[in-house]
Amino acid sequence: MRRILGVATAAAVMFAGATANAQAVDQKKFNVVGTWNFLTNWKVLEVPFWEKDLPAASGGKLSGNIKSVTELNLKGTEVLRLLKSGVYDFAAALPIYVDDGGAIIEAVDIAGVAGTFKMSRDIINAWMPEMQKVMRERHGAVVLGTFTWPEQNFYCRGDIKSVDDLKGKKVRVQGASQADLVKGFGGSAVTLPFGEVVPALEKGVVDCGITGTMPAYKAKWHEVTNTLFRLPVGFTASVWVANAKTWDKLSPATKELLQKELAKLSDKSWKTTEAETEEGVACTTGTGTCTQGTPGKLKLVKPSAADLKARDRVLNEVVLPAWAARCGAECAKKWTDTIGKKYGLTATAK
Known part of the structure; x- marks a missing residue:
């Protein structure tokens, strides 16, 4: 009898604790800005999380009114400004679109550094303290999760057989370090919003563009290019951020639940994206095999050992020195000590 009473008492305590914790979670519907509504991240990860997974985990107390940058017709650089002003509570932010303190944020995805998804995630985790500081002080934001995009490669009009063929080409890039990489290959870097790349390729405004493998397909780059030159450039590691004022006002139980669920979303995001590359x-x-629709017919060109060696040379002689100059000596030294030494890289401005 005592044993039965003991079990019943323990169960009652557990139930009471769970109920108290649930009651401690705020009732809140967040305004959220996500990424592009025709890509996998949006359809498979972002919308289900804010509209289904988070409500389920919080007993219906937390959810998100999520809008895509496509629907809102926003430029990437506008996202953090709107988050800081309080228009949005949460946002999916890409380091390549960060203005103030951009070089520090850019450190997680310097073109040519990360060779694998694991390496990319290790880098962003190692640099997280620096990112948190910049986001809080300059953008009024708190980083709560990470995600990524498929491997970034070159998609070009005409034949591309090696890095030598990139010389003289006008290449659409994302961010400063990709521009430095292209210039190191002898090409000209052109910055264009993602949605404007297809007409630019079609009209010959640019000869090539750099983007992820599946985004290229879903944006129909294969219809206006001839060659996929699969020279790995990076992964565009990105972050989920919250407006700091919104975050600071949440109850401890709400913060704990959001951190837990966004950690799950981060894990799922990295696994999903790696799988679709x-x-x-x-x-x-x-x-x-392509389960997404009718496959394209681009010529697939894999980089040779000489191409990879050329990329590494440009990384060390052009990309890293240029990034170090943008970030400053103290920042570059911290990156070298925190990340570079692990991979045999040094960032020093010329």
């Missing part, structure tokens, strides 16, 4: 190649080239 190869299919993105298959979908644009027709060299494998």
